[in-house]
Amino acid sequence: xxxxxxxxxxxAAAGAIADPRLQSAIDGATxxxxxxxxxxxxxxxxxxxxxxxxxxxxxxxLSRLADHLETFERQATATGAKVHWARDAAEANQIAIDIARxxxxxxxxxxxxxxxxxxxxxxxLIDAGITPVETDLGEWIIQLAxxxxxxIVGPALHKTRQQVAELFSxxxxxxxxxxxxxxxxxxxxxxxREKFLAAGLxxxxxxxxxxETGSIVLVTNEGNGRLVTSAPPVQIxxxxxxxxxxxxxxxxxxxxxxxxxxxxxxxSIYTTAITGPAKADDPDGPREVHIILMDNGRSxxxxxxxxxxLECIRCGACLNACPVYxxxxxxxxxxxxSGPIGAVLVPLLFGLKEYEALPHASSLCTACLDACPVRxxxxxxxxxxxxxxxxxxxxxxxxxFIEQAAAYVLGxxxxxxxxxxxxxxxxxxxxxxxxxxxxxxxxxxxxxxxPSLAKRSFHDLWDEIR
Amino acid sequence: MSARDEILNKLRSRSxxxxxxxxxxxxxxxxxxxxxRFAESLGKSKGEVIRAGSLDEAFxxxxxxxxxxxxRCVVANDEPPLSQIDLAARWPGMQWHIVGxxxxxxxGFCATADAGVSSVVAALAETGSVxxxxxxxxxxxxxxxxxxxxxxxxxxxxxxxxxxxxAARQGPPPAMQTLIxxxxxxxxxxxxxxxxxxxxxxxxxILYRD
Ligand code: SF4
Numbered sequence: 001x002x003x004x005x006x007x008x009x010x011x012a013a014a015g016a017i018a019d020p021r022l023q024s025a026i027d028g029a030t031x032x033x034x035x036x037x038x039x040x041x042x043x044x045x046x047x048x049x050x051x052x053x054x055x056x057x058x059x060x061x062l063s064r065l066a067d068h069l070e071t072f073e074r075q076a077t078a079t080g081a082k083v084h085w086a087r088d089a090a091e092a093n094q095i096a097i098d099i100a101r102x103x104x105x106x107x108x109x110x111x112x113x114x115x116x117x118x119x120x121x122x123x124x125l126i127d128a129g130i131t132p133v134e135t136d137l138g139e140w141i142i143q144l145a146x147x148x149x150x151x152i153v154g155p156a157l158h159k160t161r162q163q164v165a166e167l168f169s170x171x172x173x174x175x176x177x178x179x180x181x182x183x184x185x186x187x188x189x190x191x192x193r194e195k196f197l198a199a200g201l202x203x204x205x206x207x208x209x210x211x212e213t214g215s216i217v218l219v220t221n222e223g224n225g226r227l228v229t230s231a232p233p234v235q236i237x238x239x240x241x242x243x244x245x246x247x248x249x250x251x252x253x254x255x256x257x258x259x260x261x262x263x264x265x266x267x268s269i270y271t272t273a274i275t276g277p278a279k280a281d282d283p284d285g286p287r288e289v290h291i292i293l294m295d296n297g298r299s300x301x302x303x304x305x306x307x308x309x310l311e312c313i314r315c316g317a318c319l320n321a322c323p324v325y326x327x328x329x330x331x332x333x334x335x336x337x338s339g340p341i342g343a344v345l346v347p348l349l350f351g352l353k354e355y356e357a358l359p360h361a362s363s364l365c366t367a368c369l370d371a372c373p374v375r376x377x378x379x380x381x382x383x384x385x386x387x388x389x390x391x392x393x394x395x396x397x398x399x400x401f402i403e404q405a406a407a408y409v410l411g412x413x414x415x416x417x418x419x420x421x422x423x424x425x426x427x428x429x430x431x432x433x434x435x436x437x438x439x440x441x442x443x444x445x446x447x448x449x450x451p452s453l454a455k456r457s458f459h460d461l462w463d464e465i466r
Numbered sequence: 467m468s469a470r471d472e473i474l475n476k477l478r479s480r481s482x483x484x485x486x487x488x489x490x491x492x493x494x495x496x497x498x499x500x501x502x503r504f505a506e507s508l509g510k511s512k513g514e515v516i517r518a519g520s521l522d523e524a525f526x527x528x529x530x531x532x533x534x535x536x537x538r539c540v541v542a543n544d545e546p547p548l549s550q551i552d553l554a555a556r557w558p559g560m561q562w563h564i565v566g567x568x569x570x571x572x573x574g575f576c577a578t579a580d581a582g583v584s585s586v587v588a589a590l591a592e593t594g595s596v597x598x599x600x601x602x603x604x605x606x607x608x609x610x611x612x613x614x615x616x617x618x619x620x621x622x623x624x625x626x627x628x629x630x631x632x633a634a635r636q637g638p639p640p641a642m643q644t645l646i647x648x649x650x651x652x653x654x655x656x657x658x659x660x661x662x663x664x665x666x667x668x669x670x671x672i673l674y675r676d
Contacts, residue, residue, distance in 0.1 A: 222663040279641050293473075303480035
């Protein structure tokens with residue numbers, strides 16, 4: 001079980017902050033995403049009303065999720081697809097492995113999918129003796145590097161061209177020029193093309209699933225989503241149960257805002273809807289389509305104050321807007337879901353105790369709320385999670401003591417004045433300029449200043465002014 | 467209990483009072499000239515648009531495009547207007563694979579073809595997208611594996627945006643439907659744009675008046 005304790009988060013964050021190359025990579029990428037998003041959204045008439053509509057669609061869908069899932073299952077089955085259900089990650093992975101084994105598959109091509117990142121499907125496949133190949137260029141880069149994604153949309157945005165060239169060179173067995181990015185891309189095209197044509201199975205996620213027709217919708221820029229669903233004879237889509245759009249009218253709103261919020265494109269280059277396996281008279285396409293509907297902690301949120309987190313369409317806009325994400329980078333969150341959405345979703349799905357630090361990875365500036373196309377109130381949920389930590393007595397005894405003492409002092413005026421008066425005298429040896437020197441342990445990156453108490457309190461000044 | 471029933475029961479027992487589902491969003495877009503907006507939008511995402519005054523002119527443009535490409539092997543979906551002419555007779559110097567009609571290995575041909583030619587079922591002006599689908603005579607790989615995809619698009623199939631396209635849907639969808647809004651591209655290496663990573667490097671639309 002992975003964990004992100006305060007100590008781990010702090011040291012990962014300090015490492016990221018001290019890495020100037022990483023800092024400039026994240027700054028560059030998030031700034032580009034933010035700028036393009038802004039242009040793409042302002043170009044739409046009525047974008048605010050459209051966001052309200054998406055919010056209403058997502059909220060209403062979740063309030064009747066079981067009905068919509070049943071409709072989806074019925075429609076998908078009618079098209080000839082096979083629908084499977086998985087309570088958790090292990091079940092989902094097992095279903096995929098069983099299908100691969102039934103077909104004697106050795107090589108699998110995959111599209112980028114947060115759901116399969118969530119279940120660590122690649123590890124499970126490798127353990128079962130099956131080779132998965134990521135075909136999204138960014139995902140392939142981090143697969144070669146053996147790293148998790150650092151951004152929901154740009155998984156390899158932390159990698160430099162030199163690092164990419166090195167990874168690719170190893171694959172092709174000859175030196176590639178890091179400054180020739182089109183050349184690197186061409187090598188990837190050549191190598192991965194062979195895999196597409198050789199693979200016995202294609203695995204995708206789903207950006208959304210449309211209940212009324214039983215369709216899976218995939219959005220890509222590279223075309224790998226199309227290839228994975230066209231070349232291999234069998235396809236599996238792993239879908240979180242919350243990703244349902246009841247109708248195509250609903251799906252249209254979702255798609256209209258997804259790419260614009262994510263990369264700032266009006267639509268991604270390819271938006272592909274797969275509705276069952278290829279028909280008898282289709283010249284090509286998969287003969288079998290399997291859809292795995294996965295719960296993995298999602299149903300626990302239904303009907304609670306955290307249901308809203310399931311409205312997420314994984315656009316990544318909140319990551320790009322977040323000043324904390326921009327400093328600490330995706331890997332500090334210790335999970336494929338990073339940034340503000342990760343800070344809320346990960347503790348909810350995988351345990352608040354294990355991921356105790358994540359609800360604190362925020363300055364509560366609410367930039368994520370402003371950026372979110374579904375207007376998900378992440379800051380509220382971050383605060384609620386902190387409250388749960390206090391009520392569940394998950395804080396260290398020292399912190400509890402300090403906070404209880406602080407509450408007591410702030411509630412007793414005379415005591416407060418007495419203590420601040422005394423502190424004014426005792427802080428003197430620690431004061432440097434207007435700040436206090438604090439132990440390195442409390443401030444590992446050495447970037448934060450703790451202001452000292454002013455020479456005279458506001459109370460004193462106020463009495464005088466009056 | 468099966469995983470299915472367990473998940474559905476849990477959702478049902480936990481669900482709050484259901485919200486009313488909002489009514490469908492209808493397009494609020496209006497473009498005076500759909501063709502112009504289409505060409506402009508597709509151009510922004512590095513797609514190429516060639517305008518033609520008639521179907522005959524469109525075929526002439528196709529001649530010139532294939533000539534300029536130096537294409538020798540071309541795969542074509544068997545759908546109107548392409549199915550209305552004898553492609554092999556028109557371009558005797560080229561090797562053609564007409565999907566569903568030419569015998570032999572379609573997949574292997576697509577993998578080495580210089581270009582794929584298709585028609586479309588619709589085109590969206592707002593985003594500069596065309597819609598291609600699977601079906602008899604319509605290969606998924608023909609518009610995907612070759613380095614160039616040429617689409618013949620009659621102006622009559624233009625619609626304003628995704629909303630108007632969706633609202634006009636009828637019956638069950640085909641097994642595969644793709645909206646194409648430009649050539650395949652990636653920005654995964656240092657945010658630098660590179661085209662043609664997996665799909666076609668060039669996407670050429672011949673937009674003709676009909
Ligand atoms: S929470 Fe909102 S902004 Fe963040 S990824 Fe999800 S939909 Fe996008």
